[in-house]
Amino acid sequence: QVQLVQSGVEVKKPGASVQVSCKASGYTFTSYGISWVRQAPGQGLEWMGWISAYNYKTNYAQNFQGRVTMTIDLSSNTGKMELRSLTSDDTAVYYCARDRWDGTFDYWGQGTLVTVSS
Amino acid sequence: QSALSQPASVSGSPGQSITISCTGTSSDVGAYDYVSWYQHHPGKAPKLMIYDVTDRPSGVSNRFSGSKSGNTASLTISGLQPEDEADYYCNSYTSTSTVIFGGGTRLTVL
Numbered sequence: 095q096v097q098l099v100q101s102g103v104e105v106k107k108p109g110a111s112v113q114v115s116c117k118a119s120g121y122t123f124t125s126y127g128i129s130w131v132r133q134a135p136g137q138g139l140e141w142m143g144w145i146s147a148y149n150y151k152t153n154y155a156q157n158f159q160g161r162v163t164m165t166i167d168l169s170s171n172t173g174k175m176e177l178r179s180l181t182s183d184d185t186a187v188y189y190c191a192r193d194r195w196d197g198t199f200d201y202w203g204q205g206t207l208v209t210v211s212s
Numbered sequence: 213q214s215a216l217s218q219p220a221s222v223s224g225s226p227g228q229s230i231t232i233s234c235t236g237t238s239s240d241v242g243a244y245d246y247v248s249w250y251q252h253h254p255g256k257a258p259k260l261m262i263y264d265v266t267d268r269p270s271g272v273s274n275r276f277s278g279s280k281s282g283n284t285a286s287l288t289i290s291g292l293q294p295e296d297e298a299d300y301y302c303n304s305y306t307s308t309s310t311v312i313f314g315g316g317t318r319l320t321v322l
Contacts, residue, residue, distance in 0.1 A: 138215065139303075139316065141311040141313055155311075189258070191258075196246040197303050197311035198260070202259075205257060
């Protein structure tokens with residue numbers, strides 16, 4: 095069965111960077127992409143960007159351009175998302191999702207809570 | 213780019229039907245049939261309920277249906293059940309090859 099398992103809770107100080115990983119199993123990894131979506135406390139879902147596991151092509155939301163990097167590790171079928179220059183506004187639950195390429199997120203990771211606090 | 217527009221809340225009694233709208237522009241909802249709907253219970257991962265405007269993934273109840281007219285997509289839930297109480301989000305592919313979500317709708321089953 096398809097599974098996406100994310101890394102654990104992170105607590106960071108303002109200005110730091112965070113990396114969240116997403117290990118996929120149960121499907122042909124290179125046939126899909128990985129999108130990253132976050133939800134801040136009391137807010138809605140926000141799409142951050144997408145990476146193809148086939149050719150590593152990325153597409154980032156304008157709000158995160160220059161501050162986010164998404165990568166793929168084919169040796170472990172893992173997607174990774176690094177967010178830099180963190181502020182308290184980045185406190186959120188971060189999800190990875192399997193993405194056909196067009197915003198159809200059919201499987202999701204369990205979510206990773208990232209807290210940014212001094 | 214602003215979020216797609218959804219009502220903040222809707223409610224209905226068990227057995228009734230409700231419809232949630234999702235309004236975008238000619239650059240997203242109106243441009244492609246790549247609209248999806250997600251059910252989100254607090255503390256859990258979102259769940260895909262509808263994709264490609266009208267299609268249901270395997271295992272999703274046929275009480276859930278989707279449609280689109282122009283720049284507005286809609287999710288209809290018929291025969292409301294208590295477990296349908298959740299937040300619902302639409303999303304759409306856009307002309308800049310990005311994805312945009314709606315602001316979310318809280319469904320209350322009275």
